[in-house]
Amino acid sequence: MSEEVMTTGWDAIDRAVKTIYGEQEPKHYGTLISYALGGSDPLDGISVYKSVEPVPHWHFVTYGFSELYEKETEDPEESGYGFELTFRLVREEDEEEPPAWALNLLQNMGRYVFNSGNVFRAGDYLDANGPICLGADTQLTALAFVKDPELEAMDTPNGHVEFLQMVGITHDELEAMQTWNTLGVLAAGLSHIPSYVTDLGRDTILADHSVAKIVQEGMEKEGSNTGFLFVDQLEWSAGKKGWLRQTPSVLTIGAKQAEIIGKLLRGRLLKGKELTLSGAGIRVAFKSGQQNEFEHSEDFIHITLNDETVEDMSQKLLPKQGEFEVSMKDKMNIHIAKTTITDQDGNIVKTIG
Structure with a gap:
């Protein structure tokens, strides 16, 4: 049965x-x-x-x-x-x-x-x-x-x-x-x-x-209701301090999402809201504050930015390969990397940046 x-x-x-x-x-x-x-x-x-x-x-x-x-x-x-x-x-x-x-x-x-x-x-x-x-x-x-x-x-x-x-x-x-x-x-x-x-x-x-x-x-x-954004290209390289020179920490994002991240920073931080980017094994949280600074662990980076810096970054975050410095005590750069878009078979159909 x-x-x-x-x-x-x-x-x-x-x-x-x-x-x-x-x-x-x-x-x-x-x-x-x-x-x-x-x-x-x-x-x-x-x-x-x-x-x-x-x-x-x-x-x-x-x-x-x-x-x-x-x-x-x-x-x-x-x-x-x-x-x-x-x-x-x-x-x-x-x-x-x-x-x-x-x-x-x-x-x-x-x-x-x-x-x-x-x-x-x-x-x-x-x-x-x-x-x-x-x-x-x-x-x-x-x-x-x-x-x-x-x-x-x-x-x-x-x-x-x-x-x-x-x-x-x-x-x-x-x-x-x-x-x-x-x-x-x-x-x-x-x-x-x-x-x-x-x-x-x-x-x-x-x-x-x-x-x-x-x-x-x-x-x-x-402002923006988007407090959490999945990012395809997101990497963090911690800087190093030496006797004579300091290597900056580098936050890398893809050219495809660079511009929207800039807009979201304005739409969130200038309204007193936080923005979190999430990538493969890493999260980056931005919040507003009086002083630019960052803290980081192996898989989590917390970045505080003042309004002036938010405005400046939003102008520089463009869909174009390049790198710029963010003014803060411990040196930090933003690197915009090329983004390649592939079809279902893995063939590159578009490159951004």
């Missing part, structure tokens, strides 16, 4: 979606071999629905970030990672099948979460380092995360689950979100992205002067 499989979490998602689409039969894309058994796709399935409001679009809903079957994790409050992803993509008039690239994108999000343990929350963003649809002529090169406008958060027997919607965004929209906040930028441009439906052909919302004005005023008034 076979043991009956409990589908408690799966059934809860089905019920939630049914409140929107009724008896519409979705196009469902399941996984033949589970990730736990060596399969390549981490999500157990993705259902895709046809929606017509506010514009015709595909509505993707994942199954797999939450606990779909019996409760396995120790946290009784949350089901699995505590969310499922959704994605709304403009649907062409004659389009009968959802684009495969969008399904692959959602599975890639699953790989990222399953392999890193990092979870998404409303207000988060993720730089894709290239078009979100590989090979497409689109300005959308990053993703933001908001609460799905129709699917409400729910409590299941396995714990709480939120539905987070991915939104394709442009590079300058990403920078605006980093230097102000994600939800504020998206709300300002909602008339251009109704229900946050992703349209590969759209222009940046910041091309609208009224939107750009709202974003700029938000930055100036509130």
Whole structure:
């Protein structure tokens, strides 16, 4: 006799979606071999629905970030990672099948979460380092995360689950979100992205002067909500003191993220907030103070900067290879290193700096 499989979490998602689409039969894309058994796709399935409001679009809903079957994790409050992803993509008039690239994108999000343990929350963003649809002529090169406008958060027997919607965004929209906040930028441009439906052909919302004005005023008034930034290139070389000369300590960052780090320093430290950069095995925390100084251990560096130095650094942190000195008692330099961007096969497709 076979043991009956409990589908408690799966059934809860089905019920939630049914409140929107009724008896519409979705196009469902399941996984033949589970990730736990060596399969390549981490999500157990993705259902895709046809929606017509506010514009015709595909509505993707994942199954797999939450606990779909019996409760396995120790946290009784949350089901699995505590969310499922959704994605709304403009649907062409004659389009009968959802684009495969969008399904692959959602599975890639699953790989990222399953392999890193990092979870998404409303207000988060993720730089894709290239078009979100590989090979497409689109300005959308990053993703933001908001609460799905129709699917409400729910409590299941396995714990709480939120539905987070991915939104394709442009590079300058990403920078605006980093230097102000994600939800504020998206709300300002909602008339251009109704229900946050992703349209590969759209222009940046910041091309609208009224939107750009709202974003700029938000930055100036509130500063940045980004207190923690993952940095691809981040290194620290401790200086040495000799009898006749002193070798400066050197903080190395990549050219790709140099400019946004400069903007974040202004948006955080000048508002009395801290900024932490996190790289492979190292963290660098900046805070404001009267005197420039730093303390360091093997994997943690704490740097204090006065307002004048913050302003000066923000002007010098540019996407260009080079090095400059930061004025303080113990000598410290900032080195900006070239950044190389590679494709899935490891081929260099772009060099910055």
